[in-house]
Amino acid sequence: MSVAAILGGGVIGGGWAARFLLMGWDVRVFDPDPEAERKIGEVLDNARRALPSLSDRAMPAEGALSFHSDLGDAVGPADWIQESVPERLEIKHKVFAEVQMACRADAVIGSSTSGFKPSELQQGAARPGQIVVAHPFNPVYLLPLIELVPSAANDAALIARAKDTLTSIGCFPLHVRKEIDAHIADRFLEAVWREALWLVKDGVATTEEIDEAIRMGFGLRWAQMGLFETYRIAGGEAGMAHFIAQFGPCLQWPWTKLMDVPELTDELIDQIASQSNAQSGQHSIRELERIRDTNLVAMMRALKAQDWGAGAVLNRAEPPAPEVGDISQPLVTVERAVPLDWTDYNGHMNEARYLQAFGDATDRFMEIVGCDADYIASGGSYFTAETHIRHLDEVHAGARIRVETQVLLGEGKKMHLFHRMFEAERELATGEHMLIHVSLETRRASVPSDAIATRLSEIAAAHAALPVPDGAGAAVGKR
Numbered sequence: 001m002s003v004a005a006i007l008g009g010g011v012i013g014g015g016w017a018a019r020f021l022l023m024g025w026d027v028r029v030f031d032p033d034p035e036a037e038r039k040i041g042e043v044l045d046n047a048r049r050a051l052p053s054l055s056d057r058a059m060p061a062e063g064a065l066s067f068h069s070d071l072g073d074a075v076g077p078a079d080w081i082q083e084s085v086p087e088r089l090e091i092k093h094k095v096f097a098e099v100q101m102a103c104r105a106d107a108v109i110g111s112s113t114s115g116f117k118p119s120e121l122q123q124g125a126a127r128p129g130q131i132v133v134a135h136p137f138n139p140v141y142l143l144p145l146i147e148l149v150p151s152a153a154n155d156a157a158l159i160a161r162a163k164d165t166l167t168s169i170g171c172f173p174l175h176v177r178k179e180i181d182a183h184i185a186d187r188f189l190e191a192v193w194r195e196a197l198w199l200v201k202d203g204v205a206t207t208e209e210i211d212e213a214i215r216m217g218f219g220l221r222w223a224q225m226g227l228f229e230t231y232r233i234a235g236g237e238a239g240m241a242h243f244i245a246q247f248g249p250c251l252q253w254p255w256t257k258l259m260d261v262p263e264l265t266d267e268l269i270d271q272i273a274s275q276s277n278a279q280s281g282q283h284s285i286r287e288l289e290r291i292r293d294t295n296l297v298a299m300m301r302a303l304k305a306q307d308w309g310a311g312a313v314l315n316r317a318e319p320p321a322p323e324v325g326d327i328s329q330p331l332v333t334v335e336r337a338v339p340l341d342w343t344d345y346n347g348h349m350n351e352a353r354y355l356q357a358f359g360d361a362t363d364r365f366m367e368i369v370g371c372d373a374d375y376i377a378s379g380g381s382y383f384t385a386e387t388h389i390r391h392l393d394e395v396h397a398g399a400r401i402r403v404e405t406q407v408l409l410g411e412g413k414k415m416h417l418f419h420r421m422f423e424a425e426r427e428l429a430t431g432e433h434m435l436i437h438v439s440l441e442t443r444r445a446s447v448p449s450d451a452i453a454t455r456l457s458e459i460a461a462a463h464a465a466l467p468v469p470d471g472a473g474a475a476v477g478k479r
């Protein structure tokens with residue numbers, strides 16, 4: 001079992017704790033704040049609600065969470081130590097000194113710092129090469145980016161190990177090759193933030209209008225392509241060169257204020273705070289977190305379906321499909337959580353998603369008999385000719401569901417499947433499907449390959465000894 005120590009359990013430490021725990025690590029927290037356990041518990045509740053929604057497979061069993069009043073006790077057995085204490089260099093130095101007196105010499109010490117360079121963090125450390133910047137983005141349990149910033153003191157083996165660990169918990173480690181204040185991403189965020197403060201101060205826009213300008217337009221573009229790819233397209237057929245030729249001169253015009261920062265007077269702070277209250281004050285912070293998480297899950301799932309950007313990272317981190325067990329029993333073809341975006345106005349899983357889950361079960365069964373991506377690329381596949389779904393009980397977002405598949409007939413061109421969906425032992429639905437093997441060239445029925453025919457008839461023969469499942473062959477309305 002891998003062990004993470006989380007030092008500082010605020011907004012960011014809580015997010016790290018949740019990501020490690022939900023990815024199966026044991027997590028040991030040190031934070032002197034007496035409220036830390038409550039706060040982490042609340043962040044964890046939100047993470048449990050959202051993170052499993054990003055996966056189309058069951059996540060690993062949660063690790064064990066413990067709180068420690070002694071820092072040395074928290075870090076002692078840890079493989080990964082993540083520092084997320086306030087952004088003050090003297091506090092971070094003090095924490096690293098205490099950590100290195102108690103931790104393993106081979107543990108990685110990651111810092112969440114938003115802006116300090118690793119060489120600054122390493123000053124005065126007993127083993128500077130053990131400390132590296134691992135800068136996350138809020139919410140840490142959903143967003144994959146971690147800026148991994150080493151200094152000359154870190155050796156290549158530590159960086160490689162850090163990348164492996166971060167990848168294994170579903171993150172996207174971006175190796176920042178040259179250390180710099182505020183790394184890469186916070187340079188942008190800071191620039192945009194400065195402009196936004198000026199727009200409020202100069203009375204050009206309210207906090208709400210600025211947010212609309214982002215989320216109705218370029219924010220959506222940035223989420224899936226970033227800056228350069230987006231602007232390349234904006235140059236039309238002539239691409240980036242034309243874009244720069246057209247908009248290059250604007251860089252000399254007064255389009256930004258950048259280095260000129262508005263003074264954060266009490267008046268400006270009050271103005272921003274009251275506009276922000278008017279914009280969002282009807283929601284608590286935890287409610288806003290849930291709204292944000294639901295939106296992020298839906299957007300990231302859309303990118304996942306395209307295997308693009310942050311969605312491709314999710315696909316790479318997906319656990320393997322359930323193993324094929326004893327073929328004399330129904331085969332487990334789906335095991336997953338009900339994602340947040342599968343529920344509807346009735347507060348439960350929408351009927352269309354039952355078909356999606358049964359479709360996924362059929363896809364997995366096709367793979368099991370050898371009708372996998374390579375076979376399909378060679379020109380053969382199955383099409384569904386008929387489906388009958390019975391909805392037996394409702395199920396809610398976050399529930400872990402399982403589909404068991406029984407073959408009723410597997411002969412020639414026909415494959416007759418009966419899926420049963422469960423939450424633990426509670427039966428939720430059944431799906432009966434008749435599929436026909438087709439040639440993807442002629443789009444007509446055809447016989448499957450010998451290998452598929454053999455494997456299918458083997459499973460069909462084994463399942464013939466099972467009782468005919470309740471509801472098989474039923475028509476609508478017939479009990």
Ligand SMILES: NC(=O)C1=CN([C@@H]2O[C@H](COP(=O)(O)OP(=O)(O)OC[C@H]3O[C@@H](n4cnc5c(N)ncnc54)[C@H](O)[C@@H]3O)[C@@H](O)[C@H]2O)C=CC1
Pocket residue numbers: 007008009010011012013030031032033036083084085086087088091095112113114115135136137138
């Ligand atoms: N809030 C954000 O959006 C982001 C923050 N970060 C970075 O993460 C770090 C933490 O920031 P937040 O979580 O936002 O701050 P926070 O104020 O929410 O949490 C800091 C936590 O550290 C605890 N703490 C204070 N002294 C400590 C010590 N000596 N040992 C252990 N715990 C101690 C506090 O009790 C508090 O719970 C900072 O370096 C920040 O720059 C990184 C990415 C985003």
Ligand SMILES: C[N+](C)(C)CC(=O)CC(=O)[O-]
Pocket residue numbers: 113114136137138186189
């Ligand atoms: C505002 N901030 C500098 C603390 C932001 C970050 O460091 C990253 C983020 O999550 O936006």
